[in-house]
Amino acid sequence: MKIYLIGFMGAGKSTIGRVLSRELSASFIDLDQWIEQTEKKKISTIFQMDGELAFRNIEVEALKRTDAEIVATGGGILYFEDTGKWMRENGTVIYLHAPFEELYARIEGDQSRPVAAKPYKELEELFHKRTVLYEQVSHHRVSVSHCSPEDSVKAIILSTLKENKGK
Numbered sequence: 169m170k171i172y173l174i175g176f177m178g179a180g181k182s183t184i185g186r187v188l189s190r191e192l193s194a195s196f197i198d199l200d201q202w203i204e205q206t207e208k209k210k211i212s213t214i215f216q217m218d219g220e221l222a223f224r225n226i227e228v229e230a231l232k233r234t235d236a237e238i239v240a241t242g243g244g245i246l247y248f249e250d251t252g253k254w255m256r257e258n259g260t261v262i263y264l265h266a267p268f269e270e271l272y273a274r275i276e277g278d279q280s281r282p283v284a285a286k287p288y289k290e291l292e293e294l295f296h297k298r299t300v301l302y303e304q305v306s307h308h309r310v311s312v313s314h315c316s317p318e319d320s321v322k323a324i325i326l327s328t329l330k331e332n333k334g335k
């Protein structure tokens with residue numbers, strides 16, 4: 169089993185991934201947390217000191233090397249054009265979706281997410297651009313709007329069970 173959780177910042181990839189891995193007794197990695205531990209630097213420091221491209225290279229390398237069954241990606245995981253195709257071919261890709269306003273309320277002013285520091289309009293544009301890619305790449309789209317992480321976990325399990333019915 170290999171499940172990739174994708175979606176914009178604040179969608180709950182890290183939170184839901186952790187709960188999902190507990191429910192399924194499956195191994196879990198949060199790519200951002202792994203990068204911070206391995207690089208011994210905060211994500212915001214990597215952005216500041218080494219630049220975004222350096223972060224993206226580390227991120228995609230971690231994605232391709234991990235053997236964890238549940239993978240919580242970062243919101244910018246589709247930065248390189250070929251990453252989405254690679255994920256689709258290597259696991260089940262689940263897109264966690266909620267309206268921009270709801271996600272913005274969750275991430276506003278969060279210093280640990282350097283990309284969230286962009287001006288509101290720019291961030292909204294980025295959300296719409298990325299939404300197109302998340303839709304293209306994912307096998308399933310699960311709404312995380314106005315529901316608990318536990319509800320989202322149930323929805324994820326149901327959608328993957330439906331996919332495998334009769335196989």
Ligand SMILES: Nc1ncnc2c1ncn2[C@@H]1O[C@H](COP(=O)(O)OP(=O)(O)O)[C@@H](O)[C@H]1O
Pocket residue numbers: 175176177178179180181182183184240274275312315316317320
């Ligand atoms: N279903 C939810 N409802 C409300 N808040 C949530 C939900 N899931 C996560 N959050 C909150 O939103 C913020 C972002 O969650 P996080 O798991 O870090 O998202 P991501 O990894 O997708 O950026 C956290 O403060 C978290 O507590």
Ligand SMILES: O=C(O)C1=C[C@@H](OP(=O)(O)O)[C@@H](O)[C@H](O)C1
Pocket residue numbers: 175176177178181182200211241242243244245280281282283
């Ligand atoms: O959207 C982005 O470009 C980013 C999202 C973050 O992860 P979350 O989506 O878990 O916040 C983290 O990877 C980094 O700050 C960049």
Ligand SMILES: [Mg+2]
Pocket residue numbers: 181182183200240241242
């Ligand atoms: Mg996260």
